[in-house]
Amino acid sequence: MLYLVTVSTMVCIYIILASGLNIITGYAGQPNLGHAAFFGIGAYASALLTTKVGLSFWAAMPLAVVIAASVGFVLGIISLRLREDFLAITTIGVNFVVVSVFLYFDYFGRALGLGGIPRPSIFGHVLNKPEYLVLVVFLVAAVLLVCWVFSRSRLGLMVSAVREDELAAHSLGLNVTALKLAAFVFGTALAGLGGSVYAHFMTFISPYDFAFPVSITVMCMVVLGGAGTFWGPVVGAIILASAPEIMRFIQQYRMLIYGGLLAVLMIFQPAGLLGADSVFVRGGARLVARVRGRVVQSG
Amino acid sequence: MVIQQIANGLVLGSLYALVALGLTIVYGVLRVLHVAHAGVFVLGAYAGLLVYVSSGSIVLCLAVAMLVCGFAGFLMYRFLYRPVLGRPALIPLIVSIGTFMFLEDLYRLVMGPYIKALPLKLSLPGLDLPFLRLTGQQLFIVGVTALLLLALWWLMKGTRLGLAWRASAQDMETAGAHGINTDVIVGLCFVIGSAIAAVAGIMVGSYYNQVYPSMGSVPAYKALAVIVLGGLGSVPGTVVAGLALGLAETLTMVWVGTILPREAIAFLVLILMLLVKPTGLLGRAS
Amino acid sequence: MADRLFRAEGVTKRFGGLTALKDVSIEVDEGSIFAVIGPNGAGKTTLFNVVSGVYRADEGAIWLGGSTLHGLGTHRIARLGVARTFQITRLFKQLSVMDNVILGLGRGDIPMGGLIRGPRSKEAVDKALETLAAVGLEKSADTKAGTLPYGDQRRVELARAMAMKPRLLLLDEPCAGLTHHEAVNLAEVVRQVRDTGVTVVLVEHNMHVAMGLADHVAVLDHGEKIAEGTPETVQRNPLVIEAYLGRGESGESHA
Numbered sequence: 001m002l003y004l005v006t007v008s009t010m011v012c013i014y015i016i017l018a019s020g021l022n023i024i025t026g027y028a029g030q031p032n033l034g035h036a037a038f039f040g041i042g043a044y045a046s047a048l049l050t051t052k053v054g055l056s057f058w059a060a061m062p063l064a065v066v067i068a069a070s071v072g073f074v075l076g077i078i079s080l081r082l083r084e085d086f087l088a089i090t091t092i093g094v095n096f097v098v099v100s101v102f103l104y105f106d107y108f109g110r111a112l113g114l115g116g117i118p119r120p121s122i123f124g125h126v127l128n129k130p131e132y133l134v135l136v137v138f139l140v141a142a143v144l145l146v147c148w149v150f151s152r153s154r155l156g157l158m159v160s161a162v163r164e165d166e167l168a169a170h171s172l173g174l175n176v177t178a179l180k181l182a183a184f185v186f187g188t189a190l191a192g193l194g195g196s197v198y199a200h201f202m203t204f205i206s207p208y209d210f211a212f213p214v215s216i217t218v219m220c221m222v223v224l225g226g227a228g229t230f231w232g233p234v235v236g237a238i239i240l241a242s243a244p245e246i247m248r249f250i251q252q253y254r255m256l257i258y259g260g261l262l263a264v265l266m267i268f269q270p271a272g273l274l275g276a277d278s279v280f281v282r283g284g285a286r287l288v289a290r291v292r293g294r295v296v297q298s299g
Numbered sequence: 300m301v302i303q304q305i306a307n308g309l310v311l312g313s314l315y316a317l318v319a320l321g322l323t324i325v326y327g328v329l330r331v332l333h334v335a336h337a338g339v340f341v342l343g344a345y346a347g348l349l350v351y352v353s354s355g356s357i358v359l360c361l362a363v364a365m366l367v368c369g370f371a372g373f374l375m376y377r378f379l380y381r382p383v384l385g386r387p388a389l390i391p392l393i394v395s396i397g398t399f400m401f402l403e404d405l406y407r408l409v410m411g412p413y414i415k416a417l418p419l420k421l422s423l424p425g426l427d428l429p430f431l432r433l434t435g436q437q438l439f440i441v442g443v444t445a446l447l448l449l450a451l452w453w454l455m456k457g458t459r460l461g462l463a464w465r466a467s468a469q470d471m472e473t474a475g476a477h478g479i480n481t482d483v484i485v486g487l488c489f490v491i492g493s494a495i496a497a498v499a500g501i502m503v504g505s506y507y508n509q510v511y512p513s514m515g516s517v518p519a520y521k522a523l524a525v526i527v528l529g530g531l532g533s534v535p536g537t538v539v540a541g542l543a544l545g546l547a548e549t550l551t552m553v554w555v556g557t558i559l560p561r562e563a564i565a566f567l568v569l570i571l572m573l574l575v576k577p578t579g580l581l582g583r584a585s
Numbered sequence: 586m587a588d589r590l591f592r593a594e595g596v597t598k599r600f601g602g603l604t605a606l607k608d609v610s611i612e613v614d615e616g617s618i619f620a621v622i623g624p625n626g627a628g629k630t631t632l633f634n635v636v637s638g639v640y641r642a643d644e645g646a647i648w649l650g651g652s653t654l655h656g657l658g659t660h661r662i663a664r665l666g667v668a669r670t671f672q673i674t675r676l677f678k679q680l681s682v683m684d685n686v687i688l689g690l691g692r693g694d695i696p697m698g699g700l701i702r703g704p705r706s707k708e709a710v711d712k713a714l715e716t717l718a719a720v721g722l723e724k725s726a727d728t729k730a731g732t733l734p735y736g737d738q739r740r741v742e743l744a745r746a747m748a749m750k751p752r753l754l755l756l757d758e759p760c761a762g763l764t765h766h767e768a769v770n771l772a773e774v775v776r777q778v779r780d781t782g783v784t785v786v787l788v789e790h791n792m793h794v795a796m797g798l799a800d801h802v803a804v805l806d807h808g809e810k811i812a813e814g815t816p817e818t819v820q821r822n823p824l825v826i827e828a829y830l831g832r833g834e835s836g837e838s839h840a
Contacts (some may be wrong), residue, residue, distance in 0.1 A: 081574070093567075161680065161699075220397075255400045255401075
């Protein structure tokens with residue numbers, strides 16, 4: 001039972017992370033291969049604010065989000081100057097540098113990481129794991145609501161226009177700079193939220209929890225589900241975060257499968273399971289059309 | 300002392316340059332950041348190890364590793380990159396990263412997770428001066444790097460292949476329209492770059508006397524930093540950047556101590572440099 | 586005498602050692618169609634890119650009505666009422682035709698509160714459909730823009746620019762890549778746009794299209810303006826005949 005709670009909480013955290021990355025890479029089309037860095041910044045910020053500064057979870061969490069988003073803002077400014085492939089390398093670099101900072105400064109606990117991170121409490125009652133999961137589910141619902149509004153908003157459409165063609169977006173009067181920055185801030189803020197939630201769930205964090213392979217895992221989720229779609233990252237996170245738990249034998253071959261899957265998907269199905277050109281979506285559309293056709297014929 | 304450290308830095312830098320050279324050749328024609336190159340590098344180390352252990356011949360070990368890796372490089376081009384050519388730059392990059400992670404795990408499963416020794420027995424004399432000591436192995440590394448660079452330089456400047464490579468690097472379509480079989484050129488680039496990676500793998504493996512499945516993960520991304528610093532697609536730029544990085548790392552280790560691990564230094568330098576000059580160290584504005 | 590809507594004075598643009606535009610001045614009357622013609626490489630597209638803010642002129646002044654455009658960013662110039670199309674159509678290919686046009690509405694200048702609202706308000710959809718109807722594409726509103734035939738893509742791009750309700754509309758070779766039939770249709774649409782009061786400046790390689798449409802023509806060659814006037818006078822100008830028409834056949838061949 002407790003095991004199921006743990007897996008479910010991790011799935012929720014990955015949904016938050018993947019939804020955030022989807023804003024940056026899926027909607028705005030900006031490569032970010034260092035998403036785990038912002039996940040880590042959120043986690044370390046929240047952990048330090050509670051253990052060393054003495055804030056409560058409820059105060060530390062929003063601050064952690066703001067701190068991660070601020071660093072994301074800086075990365076966004078850098079991104080404005082760089083070509084797509086240079087930016088991709090830079091984001092990888094950010095991931096390595098951030099993990100190194102966690103590893104090499106006493107303040108961040110070095111390789112041992114930080115422990116003793118408190119679970120949040122409500123009216124003096126400290127939440128246990130299942131209760132915490134309820135809280136996390138509410139947070140995920142809130143995140144998804146915000147993402148849903150974004151994906152159907154004018155802002156979402158404008159950000160997608162930037163992804164499709166920057167110069168054309170400019171020529172329509174769209175402020176491409178502001179839109180890109182907005183996407184980076186929004187996406188990394190969600191990563192920070194995921195980090196905070198993770199830190200207070202595990203109560204113990206270490207630098208390797210936020211290393212480059214985690215960025216790849218999250219990217220895998222977004223790409224598998226379908227970048228730039230609302231449900232894609234959710235589906236991707238659920239599949240990839242729960243599969244190794246359901247099929248234990250996978251655990252051994254985790255990176256083999258993730259890596260291979262990522263490469264094969266990108267070659268044969270770059271739109272992902274729920275993307276526009278996906279075999280599933282096309283198949284579904286064909287099915288709907290056929291059913292409709294029958295209804296028309298019989299009617 | 301200073302001269303000794305500079306020499307050590309240059310030996311390390313030669314290794315970086317060797318690993319990054321293949322990436323540069325590939326980037327030059329395809330504009331693809333070939334992260335999986337590091338997977339070929341590890342393959343070279345393992346192939347060399349197996350051949351050396353069973354035969355004891357350094358020449359055979361190098362030759363077989365270069366052949367195996369050259370073939371592997373060709374397969375990668377044919378089945379991984381060619382299908383995604385012309386798509387946004389991010390797609391081949393992700394394909395490449397995915398492939399690299401796949402390979403790393405594959406090596407772990409096939410060869411085991413443990414560190415294996417690669418003690419190449421070189422009957423080379425070392426250099427022993429009052430102010431400078433280099434082992435025979437260090438000299439070997441610098442010598443092989445120089446030899447490969449010369450060979451590459453000749454290939455680029457003195458042969459029809461080099462001319463075709465430069466033409467394709469400038470403009471693939473125009474080169475194709477003038478009768479250059481760009482598919483073959485790109486394939487050859489992968490073969491040559493991968494063969495160099497095999498040598499690099501054996502050199503690194505024997506230098507540290509360690510061959511293990513994840514030995515490519517740091518070079519994979521550090522080599523990216525090197526080729527970006529070198530201006531992407533520029534062979535001399537890559538060599539300069541590799542040597543400079545080797546020097547910078549060695550000298551900061553000595554004088555400043557370990558503030559940050561080496562990987563972080565490479566990327567910090569890279570990020571700062573890109574902020575000042577977004578087109579790369581020796582790159583021209585597009 | 587109609588009012589001058591647009592003026593460029595002594596515009597010079599250099600790329601390294603190459604002078605792409607040299608001291609070019611043009612004045613465009615409000616409500617007219619102005620064509621800039623010239624052989625390939627004459628600097629026509631460079632002129633557009635300078636006017637719309639993609640490049641910054643090294644020398645010279647550019648005015649729209651009473652405000653200067655010189656040194657402003659692309660999206661600021663767009664918000665002042667300069668819309669453009671591109672030589673090679675630049676649609677948001679993965680977005681629907683409707684969304685492409687909706688993005689043009691309001692010239693990108695949307696109040697903060699409007700950002701989180703859905704883009705498809707009744708008002709926006711009506712306006713977009715109306716604009717699409719003007720180019721004859723209202724039936725394709727829900728199609729993904731990238732899947733349309735090229736001629737239709739050009740019309741979507743024109744509709745997207747028109748949705749901005751621009752004061753000045755820049756068309757970069759609007760008929761390039763179109764069949765004769767499509768080109769005639771497009772020319773008619775451009776005339777209708779002019780009749781709604783929009784000032785049009787178009788760059789054309791194809792002399793016949795430009796001469797048939799424009800009220801006023803300027804001729805560029807090697808970055809310099811060599812002639813200007815009504816289509817009739819320009820056609821008779823010996824300089825133009827030498828620079829352009831004289832090698833018309835070879836000019837056409839590398840179009």
